[in-house]
Amino acid sequence: xxxxxxxxxxxxxxxxxxxxxxxxxxxxxxxxxxxxxxxxxxxxxxxxxxxxxxxxxxxxxxxxxxxxxxxxxxxxxxxxxxxxxxxxxxxxxxxxxxxxxxxxxxxxxxxxxxxxxxxxxxxxxxxxxxxxxxxxxxxxxxxxxxxxxxxxxxxxxxxxxxxxxxxxxxxxxxxxxxxxxxxxxxxxxxxxxxxxxxxxxxxxxxxxxxxxxxxxxxxxxxxxxxxxxxxxxxxxxxxxxxxxxxxxxxxxxxxxxxxxxxxxxxxxxxxxxxxxxxxxxxxxxxxxxxxxxxxxxxxxxxxxxxxxxxxxxxxxxxxxxxxxxxxxxxxxxxxxxxxxxxxxxxxxxxxxxxxxxxxxxxxxxxxxxxxxxxxxxxxxxxxxxxxxxxxxxxxxxxxxxxxxxxxxxxxxxxxxxxxxxxxxxxxxxxxxxxxxxxxxxxxxxxxxxxxxxxxxxxxxxxxxxxxxxxxxxxxxxxxxxxxxxxxxxxxxxxxxxxxxxxxxxxxxxxxxxxxxxxxxxxxxxxxxxxxxxxxxxxxxxxxxxxxxxxxxxxxxxxxxxxxxxxxxxxxxxxxxxxxxxx
Numbered sequence: 001x002x003x004x005x006x007x008x009x010x011x012x013x014x015x016x017x018x019x020x021x022x023x024x025x026x027x028x029x030x031x032x033x034x035x036x037x038x039x040x041x042x043x044x045x046x047x048x049x050x051x052x053x054x055x056x057x058x059x060x061x062x063x064x065x066x067x068x069x070x071x072x073x074x075x076x077x078x079x080x081x082x083x084x085x086x087x088x089x090x091x092x093x094x095x096x097x098x099x100x101x102x103x104x105x106x107x108x109x110x111x112x113x114x115x116x117x118x119x120x121x122x123x124x125x126x127x128x129x130x131x132x133x134x135x136x137x138x139x140x141x142x143x144x145x146x147x148x149x150x151x152x153x154x155x156x157x158x159x160x161x162x163x164x165x166x167x168x169x170x171x172x173x174x175x176x177x178x179x180x181x182x183x184x185x186x187x188x189x190x191x192x193x194x195x196x197x198x199x200x201x202x203x204x205x206x207x208x209x210x211x212x213x214x215x216x217x218x219x220x221x222x223x224x225x226x227x228x229x230x231x232x233x234x235x236x237x238x239x240x241x242x243x244x245x246x247x248x249x250x251x252x253x254x255x256x257x258x259x260x261x262x263x264x265x266x267x268x269x270x271x272x273x274x275x276x277x278x279x280x281x282x283x284x285x286x287x288x289x290x291x292x293x294x295x296x297x298x299x300x301x302x303x304x305x306x307x308x309x310x311x312x313x314x315x316x317x318x319x320x321x322x323x324x325x326x327x328x329x330x331x332x333x334x335x336x337x338x339x340x341x342x343x344x345x346x347x348x349x350x351x352x353x354x355x356x357x358x359x360x361x362x363x364x365x366x367x368x369x370x371x372x373x374x375x376x377x378x379x380x381x382x383x384x385x386x387x388x389x390x391x392x393x394x395x396x397x398x399x400x401x402x403x404x405x406x407x408x409x410x411x412x413x414x415x416x417x418x419x420x421x422x423x424x425x426x427x428x429x430x431x432x433x434x435x436x437x438x439x440x441x442x443x444x445x446x447x448x449x450x451x452x453x454x455x456x457x458x459x460x461x462x463x464x465x466x467x468x469x470x471x472x473x474x475x476x477x478x479x480x481x482x483x484x485x486x487x488x489x490x491x492x493x494x495x496x497x498x499x500x501x502x503x504x505x506x507x508x509x510x511x512x513x514x515x516x517x518x519x520x521x522x523x524x525x526x527x528x529x530x531x532x533x534x535x536x537x538x539x540x541x542x543x544x545x546x547x548x549x550x551x552x553x554x555x556x557x558x559x560x561x562x563x564x565x566x567x568x569x570x571x572x573x574x575x576x577x578x579x580x581x582x
Contacts, residue, residue: 018161019137026133026168030126030177032394036413037180041111043118044416046181048456051442053182054121056084057092058446061117066090067270073445074455075463076433077487082459085271087224088124088187095120095127122179125186129167129177132190137164139197140364146204150328155364156373162363162380170360171390172309176353184224185353191221192229193357196337199236200361202247203330211256219263223271228354235340239333285461288506295350308390309352310359313366313383321362323369331365338362416443418569422492423447425567425574432489437471437499438464444492453486468503471517476560479516483562483577491563491575493521516559523557524565524573 037044045051055073059065067086072079099116102108112119140160167173177186195217201210221229240247247253290296299306306314317338324331341358344351363380370376419440426434426448433451436444438460441452454460454467466486473479483491493499496518504510555561567574 015141019134019141019164022137022161022164022168023130023133026164027126027130029168029174030129031179032174033179037122039413039417042420043112043115043122044180044413044420045121045443046178047183048439048442050121050180050182051446052082052456053084053088053184054092054118055442055446056089057096057121057182058117060086060089061093061096069272071455071457071459073451074441074457075460076451076453078462080455080457080459081272082457083225083227084184084457085224085267087220088182088184091128091187092117092120092124092182095124121182125177125181125183126179128186128190129174132177132193133164133167135190135197136167136193136360137161139193139201140164140361143200143204143364146201155368156370156376158373159364159367159376162367162377163360166311166360166363167357169384169387169391170309170356171387171394172352172356173360187224188221188228189353189357191217191224192232192354193361195221195229196232196236196358196361199240200330200334202253203244203333206246206250206252208252208255211253212259213256215256215258215260216263219260219267222264223267228351231344232337232341232354235337239336243329243333284508285465285506286458288508289458289461289464292502292505296348298347299345299349299352301346304386307386309356309387311383311387312385313380314359317359317362317366320366320369324365328365328368334358334362334365415571418571419443420447421569422567422572422574426450426490433487434490434492435467435470435483435486435488436490436492437494437502438467440492440494441467450490453488464506468506471499471503472507472509472511472515473517474513475516476558476562479520480560480562480577489577491520491577493517493524493573493575494571496521520558520563520575521573524563524568524575525554525557526565526568527551527554 033046037046045054052071052074056068056071059068068084068089069081070079071082071084074080096117096119099120103110103113103116137160140163144155144160173189175181176183176189195214198210198214198217201207202214218229218233222233318335321331321335321338325335338355338358341351341355345355367376367380370379420443423444424447426432426444427450431451433453434441434444434448435453438454438456441454441460442456444450445452445455452463454463466482470479470482470486470488470491473482496515499517499521500515503515551561551564554564558565562578563575564578565573566576
């Protein structure tokens, strides 16, 4: 006899405590990058797209924009019509409001007191991860107690805990809801976990309440993104079409469909239609650009990545779901969705977040194949060994000197500090567009409040291509002509080898010459540093002559009088584009 049958109150209390501990674990796991996010009292984000999101959030917080249909801070001057939508912007701004109130009420003094927008952006993904973990635990326990389950089918004791536990520690799910990563995937993981959970409950028994939950979750997920949720909605609809078509027209599910349509109608009315077919030039550029983007690469099923995400048990998942299907046909629907997600992940790694979510939700059916908890749990825990290795390398990089992890993290933090210094040197009341590598443009735009000619989204490919043309300019005349043609006032250079290689890959060129940007980056030195002592000691007339001499010397050194090095540091250099012609 089970504990919940003997003393249901104690069983419920233990379940609540266990789920609370797992939620705490989930939040703590997502904050393991705190040293990379909070650096010298300032907040840094995980990748380029996060800075684009934070620019939107700042526009919403400071300028009151509820819906931002155009990004002027990328692909300048045309801007972009992004696929990014408002819900996550609102959540970040709402979190900022809560943090502002908390600091005001407590009177706490902190270096973060004046960075509440950045703090909200850093915290929003772990908060969403915590909520997703809590939902998955509650849903799994509800499914285990579902009276409408087949009589011959029962999950082993405590099996429901495997779902939130797996979500808490899976490296790919942690990354999707990571501290300092305000990306739409964090919100999608929550919404799609609710949508899929509600669909599985409806598969047991059609219910008006759960149909409404499913309708709201699917509609909100589609509002956030018309890519992954739309594909997954199609997969789930196909499963329903093959198993129980009553789902589409039953009286119990009609309120859910009505709410689903209403929310989508509101979303399209407020956000506008964001989808357009790219022209031929853009399609060719996208094919080359995506080769430089890690999440668009395919998954190698023979490599270790899949096992680090899902554990070694993934190899027997089809067998376990097949065994469970004898007693519960719902296992076949779960397996179908998992197969579809696995195929999509083989195509693009970005689907790995949702494959891991589906795998987590399938765990009760997998563990049920073992029949007994004392068998199921040891097998489940042992199968997590690849995950443990991944976490060991993350948390204790000094134990893995061959990886150089700690050194790389230190360099990454230092790069962020120096890039932020460059951006703050670019600030001015009037717009002064800049040319920079596309992967640096969003953070520069956020910190400098200046528009970038490139960006990190595929809608910015026209601007990315223009900056690539600049970085491949053969000589100073071509570089100056392009800079003035693009209206650039600033040039930011990074490692020239990477700039040239990435630009050639993007434009499909393979030249043997050394582009001008290599010479520019190598020889650029701020004039003030070269003549600082002389300038302080000289009279005004002599100071002017020294400046003119320095200008001529800089022009001779750079091979152009159009550019002037303003700031340089260990990693980057900032050049001003001088007014007038060469």
